Amino acid sequence: MPGTLYLIPNTLGYSEGQQEGLLARIIPDTVQSMSANLPYLIAENAKTTRAYLKLLAQNHPLGRALQEIQISELNVNTPEKDLEALLAPLVAGHDAGLISEAGVPAVADPGANLVRLAHQRGITVRPLVGPSSLLLSLMASGLNGQSFAFHGYLPTDAALRSKRIKELEERSKKEKQTQLLIETPYRNAAMLEALATSCNSNTLICVATDLSLPTESVQTKTATEWKARLKSGQAPDFHKKPTVFLFLAD
Incomplete structure (x- = not known):
């Protein structure tokens, strides 16, 4: 047996x-x-x-x-x-x-x-029961937990990444579906900047970092709010830290 x-x-x-x-x-x-x-x-x-x-x-x-x-x-x-x-x-x-x-x-x-x-x-x-960064981030994001999709990594090329974000945003808007992404930790800043600049102004973007750890941080803001924060140097403390990115189009 x-x-x-x-x-x-x-x-x-x-x-x-x-x-x-x-x-x-x-x-x-x-x-x-x-x-x-x-x-x-x-x-x-x-x-x-x-x-x-x-x-x-x-x-x-x-x-x-x-x-x-x-x-x-x-x-x-x-x-x-x-x-x-x-x-x-x-x-x-x-x-x-x-x-x-x-x-x-x-x-x-x-x-x-x-x-x-x-x-x-x-x-x-x-x-066996244990922590899943994807589900923990979805739980804490305030975005739609009834319909969601995980896409793993996006293209590293800036133009292709922006194109893919727009495609996923259109899907999110049409299906009211939360989109989940991950990135190599040293490219977190580039991913958030791409999301903030590629998404429509009212699209909600969540950045969930170091989930379940003492340094955990979960922040959900509109694309416009993230652009303003990045411009003023108020990026999340997520350099080289495991992070899940989520967004939901209005």
């Missing part, structure tokens, strides 16, 4: 000095306990996953020594042909966990194809 593939949530990030009590605030205790006892993990990065396990061990003793926990890597560069091998321990009857680098697995994160293959192989998939 195949094992179970647990989808393990991770924190949305932390810095030195923020570790104490961090998991208790973000990850349910039962999820921590289940994660600590898995013998095999599939992760984006083995090094950072070991760091997470050390953090986890502060609250729950690991089921086996850290060096005995098998960690296989799955990232955006993993060939499709390697997925079968990643599932081999589960097919053999062992439980495993798919863990994200930040937030929840398979959402704005590698892993969806592995989960699909697990279903095809008759492996039970169990999602």
Whole structure:
């Protein structure tokens, strides 16, 4: 009988000095306990996953020594042909966990194809409760939570990015749908400027940064208000910080 593939949530990030009590605030205790006892993990990065396990061990003793926990890597560069091998321990009857680098697995994160293959192989998939930056930002934005769409990254070319924003704004206006985007953290300023200048004046734009962290910031303003703030040097404190951008056309 195949094992179970647990989808393990991770924190949305932390810095030195923020570790104490961090998991208790973000990850349910039962999820921590289940994660600590898995013998095999599939992760984006083995090094950072070991760091997470050390953090986890502060609250729950690991089921086996850290060096005995098998960690296989799955990232955006993993060939499709390697997925079968990643599932081999589960097919053999062992439980495993798919863990994200930040937030929840398979959402704005590698892993969806592995989960699909697990279903095809008759492996039970169990999602565990944890933080999702997309849902947290939507909750806090004040924008439409009944209809929304996530588009990942937009083009880096300024002209193509502006064109894409206008296309999504038209869709937002027509369907009353909130649009969600992410950006490489060092390009956050360029993204907000593009949204503020490309969108219509009354379009609401939300900038959600460092969600669930002590430095969390969520601000929703019109495109006109953001343009004025940027012009006066009042940009959000979001340089090199994980940020979700949302907008809803009037």
